[in-house]
Amino acid sequence: MDEDYLAYVNGRLPALRRLAYLLSGNRDQADDLVQETITKLYARWPKVSRAENVDAYVHTMIVRTFLDERRRGWWRVGLFASAPERVESSGAPGVEQRTVLRAALAKVPARQQAVLVLRFLCDRSVTDVAQILGCSEGTVKSQTSHGLAALRRILGDNGPALQETR
Structure with a gap:
């Protein structure tokens, strides 16, 4: 075993x-x-x-x-008085855009975030995501739509173009 x-x-x-x-x-x-x-x-x-x-x-x-x-994230205890200093990026193309998108994605509700990550970053089908999350395909589609809308609101005109695929 x-x-x-x-x-x-x-x-x-x-x-x-x-x-x-x-x-x-x-x-x-x-x-x-x-x-x-x-x-x-x-x-x-x-x-x-x-x-x-x-x-x-x-x-x-x-x-x-x-x-x-x-x-259950509310109960976490920070071990430091302040966040550690961040290392400056190398200026590689897309690093700033990925950082902005990642920060916006963190503000989306957890279930919508999971759907967006699985659909677009892990390239999973609607059926696969529904199976992983234990919900219907319709729920995955609506969570995708709501998640993309939330990202658009958060990013405003500063974010990359977000397109929904079904």
Whole structure:
């Protein structure tokens, strides 16, 4: 059992970290999301390993962990009096635009944020997102529409062009 679990986690860790980072926008929080998910996964591995699509199951676990984290985020305690200084970007093309978009995305409600990340950054279909979130395809479509509208409101004229695809 442990060998199969370790092989799975070691093989999928980069993809899991990428998904968690896309959801959270923060490397440290992404690592926390992955750590919490793989800890839960270990406890459930005998059942999960028999699932038809283990990757989809684990992606669902990460998204739900992210959503749970956003719901209970009020109790967090900051360990520092102020935020650490940010390293200036290299000025590479698109870095500023990605930073603005990431900040705006963080202001969108968690479920809409998860839908937008899964649909547009992870290139998942409406059906896949509905399965991961445990909702209908119509809900995914409406959450996509509402999330894009929220991003447009937040970004105003300063943001990149956002287009909805169905």
